[in-house]
Amino acid sequence: MDIIDIGWASLPLAIIGGAIRVSTPFIFVSLGECITEKSGRINLGLEGNLILGAMAGYAVSYLSGSPWLGVLAAGVAGMLFGLLHGLLCSVKRVNDTAIGISLMVLGTGLAFCLGKPLIQPKAPPLPSIDFGYWSDTPQLRAALDVNALFLVGIALAIAVYFFFNRTGWGLMLRTVGDSEDAAKALGFPVLRTRIFATMAGGFLAGVGGSFLSLSYPGSWSEGLSSGQGIMAVALVIFARWRSLRALWASLLFGGAGAIGPALQGMGVTGYYYLFNAAPYLLTLAIMIASTSRSAPFVDAPGELNLHR
Amino acid sequence: MGQVLSVSTHRVPWKPSAIQANIGYLFAAVVIASLLFSVFVACYGKNPLEVFTLVYIGGFGSGFAWQDTLARAAPLILVGLAVAIPAQAGMVIIGGEGALVLGGLAGAMVSLPFVGEPALPMQLLILASGALMGAGWFAIVGALRQYRALNETISSLLLSYIGIAFFHHLTEGPFRDPASLDKPSTYPIDPSYMLPVIPGINVHIGLVISIVLALLVFFIMRFTFWGFALKVVGGSAKVARMVGISVNRWVIGATAIAGAMAGLAGAIEVSAVQGTANSSLIAGYGTSGILVAFLSRHHPLAIIPVACLIGGLQASGSLLQRRLDLPDATILVFQGLIFVCVLLADAVAQKSNDAKGS
Numbered sequence: 001m002d003i004i005d006i007g008w009a010s011l012p013l014a015i016i017g018g019a020i021r022v023s024t025p026f027i028f029v030s031l032g033e034c035i036t037e038k039s040g041r042i043n044l045g046l047e048g049n050l051i052l053g054a055m056a057g058y059a060v061s062y063l064s065g066s067p068w069l070g071v072l073a074a075g076v077a078g079m080l081f082g083l084l085h086g087l088l089c090s091v092k093r094v095n096d097t098a099i100g101i102s103l104m105v106l107g108t109g110l111a112f113c114l115g116k117p118l119i120q121p122k123a124p125p126l127p128s129i130d131f132g133y134w135s136d137t138p139q140l141r142a143a144l145d146v147n148a149l150f151l152v153g154i155a156l157a158i159a160v161y162f163f164f165n166r167t168g169w170g171l172m173l174r175t176v177g178d179s180e181d182a183a184k185a186l187g188f189p190v191l192r193t194r195i196f197a198t199m200a201g202g203f204l205a206g207v208g209g210s211f212l213s214l215s216y217p218g219s220w221s222e223g224l225s226s227g228q229g230i231m232a233v234a235l236v237i238f239a240r241w242r243s244l245r246a247l248w249a250s251l252l253f254g255g256a257g258a259i260g261p262a263l264q265g266m267g268v269t270g271y272y273y274l275f276n277a278a279p280y281l282l283t284l285a286i287m288i289a290s291t292s293r294s295a296p297f298v299d300a301p302g303e304l305n306l307h308r
Numbered sequence: 309m310g311q312v313l314s315v316s317t318h319r320v321p322w323k324p325s326a327i328q329a330n331i332g333y334l335f336a337a338v339v340i341a342s343l344l345f346s347v348f349v350a351c352y353g354k355n356p357l358e359v360f361t362l363v364y365i366g367g368f369g370s371g372f373a374w375q376d377t378l379a380r381a382a383p384l385i386l387v388g389l390a391v392a393i394p395a396q397a398g399m400v401i402i403g404g405e406g407a408l409v410l411g412g413l414a415g416a417m418v419s420l421p422f423v424g425e426p427a428l429p430m431q432l433l434i435l436a437s438g439a440l441m442g443a444g445w446f447a448i449v450g451a452l453r454q455y456r457a458l459n460e461t462i463s464s465l466l467l468s469y470i471g472i473a474f475f476h477h478l479t480e481g482p483f484r485d486p487a488s489l490d491k492p493s494t495y496p497i498d499p500s501y502m503l504p505v506i507p508g509i510n511v512h513i514g515l516v517i518s519i520v521l522a523l524l525v526f527f528i529m530r531f532t533f534w535g536f537a538l539k540v541v542g543g544s545a546k547v548a549r550m551v552g553i554s555v556n557r558w559v560i561g562a563t564a565i566a567g568a569m570a571g572l573a574g575a576i577e578v579s580a581v582q583g584t585a586n587s588s589l590i591a592g593y594g595t596s597g598i599l600v601a602f603l604s605r606h607h608p609l610a611i612i613p614v615a616c617l618i619g620g621l622q623a624s625g626s627l628l629q630r631r632l633d634l635p636d637a638t639i640l641v642f643q644g645l646i647f648v649c650v651l652l653a654d655a656v657a658q659k660s661n662d663a664k665g666s
Contacts (some may be wrong), residue, residue: 044402044461088648094655097400097461098602102651105595106644112637222637227469234462273480277473284466291456 010139014262015255017143020150021216023254025050027153028208029232030239030246031160032201036082037236038164039197040177040303043085044100046205047229048107049078053206055115058213058220062123067214070123071149074210075203081107082202086195104229118220126215147215149207153247156204160243173197177301205229231283238283240299253279330605330657337653341645348641354632363642366627367620371509378511379581380619383408385518385611386573387597389525390446390566392606394460396529397562398542401449403464404570405594406471407442409585411571412578413475414441416494416585417483419501430501434579435517435572442571443564445471450563454556460563472590479585493584503580514576519612521569526608538562570597596622599643603650618643 029046036043043049053074061070085103089096129151132144164170176183176193183190208228213220235253239245260275346356367377390404415438419430448467452458480492503513529535541548541558548555573593578585600618604610625639 088652091652091655093658094651098598098651099648101402101595101598102602102644102647105599105640105647109637109640109642109644113635113641116635116637230465234466237459237462270481271477273473273476276476277470280466280469280473284463284470287458287462287466288452288456291458 008266011262011266013139013143014265015258017145018258018262019251019255020143020146021254022257023250024147024150024153024215025208025211025228026231026235026250026253027150027157027247028204028211029229030235030250031153031156031243032078032204032208033232033236034201034239034241034243034246035160035173035204036197036201037241037304038177038301039173039194040180040301041086041089041194041198042096042100042233042304043082043198043201044097044230044233045085045103045107046100046201046232047225047227048104048111049081049202049205050209050212050229051111051225052081052107053078053209054213054224055111055118055209055220056206057210058118058123059115061125061210061214062118062121065124067124067126070214071126071207071210074206074213076206078206078209079199079203082199082205083195085202086198089198090191090195112222115220115222119222122219123214125218126211128215147211149211149215153250157243157247164243174301177303179302205232234283234287237300238287241301242299253283256282329660333653333657334650337649338646341642341649344645344649345642348645349634349638352634354634359628359632359634359638362627362631363621363624363639366624373620373623375510376623377616377620378509378515380623381612381615382512382514382518382580383573383577383593384596384600384615384619385522386569386576387593388600388604388611388615389518389522389608390570390573391597391601392604392608392611393525393566393569394562395601395606396535396538396542397559399453399460399559399562401446401460401464401563401566402598403449403466403468403471403594404566404597405590405592406464406468407445407567407570408574408577408593409475409589410445410471410574411438411442411567412574412582412589413478413483413494413585414438414571415575416497416578419497420495423498425501427500430498431503431579434497434501435575438575438578439568439572442574443568446567446570447560447564449567450560453563454559468594475585475589476587479587483585485584488584488586491586491588493582493586496583497579499583501579502583503576512576512580514580517572517576521572522608522612529608599647602647605654 029050032049033043033046056077057067057070057074059070060073061067064070081103085099088094088099088103126148128145128147130141130145132141135141135144162170164174172183172188173193175186176188176190180190183193209225212224212228217224231253235246235249238253239249256279257276259278260272263269263275264272342360346359349356349359365373367373387404387408390407391401394401415434418437419434422430445467446464449460449464452463453460479494483494484492485495505512506516529538537548537553538558540551540553541555541562545555548558570593574589577589582588596618600611600615603618604614621639621643625636628634628638629636
């Protein structure tokens, strides 16, 4: 294909394409964390689930030849680790923030150990859908070459929205997260709900990890994650515990993160690392602007430990 | 708990005191973690006893191993304090890495204009600028918490990523020594300004600095009004305000001191080990600090042996890799297992303390 020079117009295209790529794992981890936090628990260790999922997904995709089976395996690996978090945090007086960090260390260690033999082989990657087939401009086609998991993520955000607001289980989850006493009075199984919510969150974080190893960058290495799992906690606050806003927050975060690489692709390299700070600066700035001393986090689930 | 009136008619012959019970639970946790770790390495087809022997040899088995361990322990003590000090005021801070790398960068840059000056003032300047840089960076965390009600865990995390991005930008851009080809670094510090080693043992003086600071923090927390005020602030901001303690000042002060510890750790790494600021500073110190602080239950004195233990574990990682062909992340698994087990033991210990009615 010929490279058509479209000048600076390729910058926004590169940012859009980059935003889709960068934001996909964030969509999954932030939705997962959203579900967990809505139940009144915080999982700071989603990074462990994510890296474990990335490793498991890559391994299964390599062994079975089916990337979608890999995604499933990644989810299951993340879910099992979420179950561990859920069970550990059910012990009374356990500090869930600290458990999250400890499981992050453990999960990262396990994934690096078990994934050692996976650094060389090449696993089949996930497919992408070419929405730009009608165009002759390669930059546009590159931007519209959307990975399949991104679309799954969008559907999932809508599904989680309906789950929270239109289903009985969603109501139960929110009640457990808002007031343990009310939930108990209504006869809801508080612990079981929280464990399931943590498992669901872990599953999604694992799937988010499989995007890293199976789509972009699309291989397994120890430097694969740059803290996508840890950022979930910040993104959920940013999204004020709403699933659709978590989707927008992830897209915005991904877009900010794509500026640096997009500029680098255009030959502007001097500020590459500085632009890497852009998503974090943006998140911090919006959080500063949207909180206030008098009304901190009004939307936060009442039982959430992080905001006393 | 729940019992208002309790009459004890006879004395129990021997009742473990709180500290003995705590150490007992800690010991049990480490044993359980070791058993789980044994199962893990056994799955790899290695003999667990051999692994533990190698961990001992690599971390504590020889003078050389101890040098490595202690040199690693020095920054671990400081990043542990960086988590433990805000924890006294009820804050969980997880972004020590950003303050550490920026402190290291400040330490690496500040002495460059000076040539041929006496060593001691320059060394003090390097350490002070690292600490100041870290303090300023982390004071933002406290200020955001007090003035914008922004959770300190999240803001310190975001600031850590921002700090690391700045660090990369500066070390690979404006501050880069063009001679550093494969590993972008700042210009090297004049060798005469590097921190000396402790006479007798081949470990840099940073170890002494960090141990002295840990002792100092213990003393302040235990015996002075400052420590008491910080605990009141951590217990209840409302009570603190009622008794006339300025909560803003204490919270921001605590985070700034924590940042100073992390920044000092970076400056020590630069001026005692690396000689330049480069990406070797980004070595997971943030997480290690949390590990050290939680394992020692935020007790400033307990941080010293725990940092030596973790330093020893990390030092033995390369030996495991060389001798047994285990992945170097094996030690990460062991650390994670110890961390999880100690947290659980902590919760169980607290429960049994409550049951005794204390």
